Amino acid sequence: MLTMNIIKKFRMYVVVFATAFSFLFAACVDDVPIDREFNETQKLVLYSRLCPQLDTTYILLTNSKLLYTNSNQSMLILKDGVVELSADGEHWAQATYLPEKERFFLTKEEFPIQEGATYYIRASYPGYEDVSSSCKVPYSHDVGFRIDTVSSNGDSHLGEIYNWPHRDVYVEWCDVAGEENYYALMEKTLQIYNDEGNGEGPINASRYWTFYSVWLYLNNQEYRYVSDEGYDGSVMRYLVEDGLPEEGGNYGDDGSEKEYYFLFLDRNCYEYERTLHGSDFNMNFLLLEPEHTYTNIENGFGLFGAFCMRQVP
Numbered sequence: 001m002l003t004m005n006i007i008k009k010f011r012m013y014v015v016v017f018a019t020a021f022s023f024l025f026a027a028c029v030d031d032v033p034i035d036r037e038f039n040e041t042q043k044l045v046l047y048s049r050l051c052p053q054l055d056t057t058y059i060l061l062t063n064s065k066l067l068y069t070n071s072n073q074s075m076l077i078l079k080d081g082v083v084e085l086s087a088d089g090e091h092w093a094q095a096t097y098l099p100e101k102e103r104f105f106l107t108k109e110e111f112p113i114q115e116g117a118t119y120y121i122r123a124s125y126p127g128y129e130d131v132s133s134s135c136k137v138p139y140s141h142d143v144g145f146r147i148d149t150v151s152s153n154g155d156s157h158l159g160e161i162y163n164w165p166h167r168d169v170y171v172e173w174c175d176v177a178g179e180e181n182y183y184a185l186m187e188k189t190l191q192i193y194n195d196e197g198n199g200e201g202p203i204n205a206s207r208y209w210t211f212y213s214v215w216l217y218l219n220n221q222e223y224r225y226v227s228d229e230g231y232d233g234s235v236m237r238y239l240v241e242d243g244l245p246e247e248g249g250n251y252g253d254d255g256s257e258k259e260y261y262f263l264f265l266d267r268n269c270y271e272y273e274r275t276l277h278g279s280d281f282n283m284n285f286l287l288l289e290p291e292h293t294y295t296n297i298e299n300g301f302g303l304f305g306a307f308c309m310r311q312v313p
Contacts, residue, residue, distance in 0.1 A: 044300040047303050049269060050137055057095075060102075061104060082094065082125070083095040083121070085111050093106055113137060117137055143173040146173070148170045148237075151165065168241065169241040171185060172235065172236065174235050179232075186263050225265065261312060264309075268294075268304065272303045
């Protein structure tokens with residue numbers, strides 16, 4: 001009898017608790033003010049990175065997609081837009097649209113890019129507010145960049161002990177003192193595609209292009225960029241590959257057509273990469289505040305940045 005009374009009381013407590021819990025959540029839902037209005041306007045999206053060492057400047061012009069409306073408008077490549085670059089803000093060179101790449105472009109002969117110079121961009125398309133921006137190209141420096149391959153056994157990477165003979169690869173350079181610097185490492189790979197664009201089957205040699213994997217991770221494959229904040233003038237050293245076979249070629253020597261470049265970024269590229277990576281990272285977790293991707297496009301979205309590059313010897 002005593003056991004039955006205990007069971008009955010337990011059931012009663014469960015019912016009371018469940019009822020109170022449901023009222024608690026109902027109260028929370030009822031108290032949330034759903035009175036926010038989203039009056040969105042589609043804006044132009046402009047994306048371009050200047051580089052003195054490249055023979056062509058490409059510019060992507062598209063539009064933002066409405067998130068909070070029932071509009072069926074989607075993002076489009078605005079090939080009929082007007083995109084212009086300037087070296088002084090007064091004289092403008094109009095870019096040409098290239099259908100194969102779905103980008104606007106200006107060659108080095110049409111619009112040369114110089115280290116340390118400031119450049120301006122503007123774009124327009126019917127039905128949208130005009131957009132504009134500017135950026136300053138950073139200087140490249142001889143920072144003594146080198147790749148250091150170290151033979152190891154019993155060391156730890158991200159909490160895992162590597163108890164076998166292997167090689168770890170580091171990159172190292174000396175930061176330029178007295179300047180605000182941002183760095184990255186780039187892999188340039190020549191990829192040949194066939195008519196289907198999948199890299200298999202008969203190759204149509206007229207359809208190859210160079211693919212830039214920007215950027216290679218510089219620090220245990222966690223970060224795509226490096227700032228010298230707090231390390232002004234210091235020797236900077238980062239792990240780029242671990243656990244390689246003890247016997248083998250040099251880093252990146254896998255028989256493919258690869259080249260490596262050390263990059264000097266402007267702050268625009270740095271902030272864009274930092275916030276884009278942060279947003280992607282936060283998307284994998286619940287209950288985290290979303291991080292807005294950096295933009296320096298006035299009246300629109302996107303990136304207008306610059307970088308310099310030096311080939312790794």
